[in-house]
Amino acid sequence: xxxxxxxxxxxxxxxxxxxxxxxxxxxxxxxxxxxxxxxxxxxxxxxxxxxxxxxxxxxxxxxxxxxxxxxxxxxxxxxxxxxxxxxxxxx
Numbered sequence: 001x002x003x004x005x006x007x008x009x010x011x012x013x014x015x016x017x018x019x020x021x022x023x024x025x026x027x028x029x030x031x032x033x034x035x036x037x038x039x040x041x042x043x044x045x046x047x048x049x050x051x052x053x054x055x056x057x058x059x060x061x062x063x064x065x066x067x068x069x070x071x072x073x074x075x076x077x078x079x080x081x082x083x084x085x086x087x088x089x090x091x
Contacts, residue, residue: 007089008033009048012041013068014079014086016052021065042066049073 002010015030016022022030027038045052049072056064068076079086 002086002089004089007086008037008041009044010074010079010086011083011090012038013045013050013071013074013076014083016066017068017076018080022067023065024062027066 012027012031015027019026019030024035024038024042027033028035031038033041042052050068051070051072053067053069054064055067058064
């Protein structure tokens with residue numbers, strides 16, 4: 001059984017990888033999580049060995065989206081195939 005904190009991180013990785021231009025408002029809508037929870041999970045991803053980049057678009061400082069540049073030790077195919085188990089561990 002997956003730990004809910006770890007499952008949240010895996011699910012966020014899946015959301016970032018499987019949605020076009022995932023920014024904070026879009027990720028909030030997709031996950032149903034409050035902004036603070038989402039920001040905390042985003043901040044924790046590099047600690048798992050994942051390389052996350054914010055692609056700046058537009059004039060404002062926070063105009064842009066997230067993308068995964070390197071999955072590090074994570075296997076995106078495993079996350080994809082176990083997505084329902086991951087979601088179940090979060091709920």
